[in-house]
Amino acid sequence: MATVKVPVVTDQEIARHLTSAEVSNRSVAQKLGVSWSRVDEVRQRLQLATYRRGRRVPEQSWEEAVRKRLKERDDGHAEWTGSRHPLGTPLLSWQGRSETAYRAVFRLHYGRVPVGNIRHVPDCDVEHCVAGEHLEDRAMRDARRAGGAR
Known part of the structure; x- marks a missing residue:
């Protein structure tokens, strides 16, 4: 046997x-x-916390919420793993506040509130990329068009 x-x-x-x-x-x-x-x-x-069915461990800050949903790629772009608008725009909801992931990532990356709409820099051709250095606000676009540095 x-x-x-x-x-x-x-x-x-x-x-x-x-x-x-x-x-x-x-x-x-x-x-x-x-x-x-x-x-x-x-x-x-x-000493890991006990699993509680249906409960997520809440993030302590919006920075943590952003970082948890941001997946950096090897090619320099970044994907959003969180929720999305029906049209595909990445969204962040944290403690009852909602905004586009672009605005949240911009604030985290540049350390300031964006002016106007957030758009991708001309070199970024990946739809819905959320890499901080690939995002620019109106002030940055105006400076670039005027020949200034970002």
Whole structure:
């Protein structure tokens, strides 16, 4: 009779899957084929917050909310992983306030409130790119057209 070798799942492998309080013990247990209680033991040892179904861990600041939804690409552009307007415009909602992701990223990148509408710089041809250096406001456009630096 042949014996079947069952792969051993280490605590480190369980810990890799417990990335935050937004990941349930059950989902990790099912994925790795281990018991829920074993995943819970590892979670407690790592002192990770307990998963609460249907609850997201709220961001502490709008900067954190922006960074959590911003995915930088290798080619210098950035994608928005958060919500979008039906026409595709990236949106940020945080603590009851909503604005376009372009305005939020602009403020974070340049450290000031944008003047007028935000648009992509002429060199950026990626639709809905949210890389800070690819965004410009009216003041920057006016300066560029006048021959000044951004």
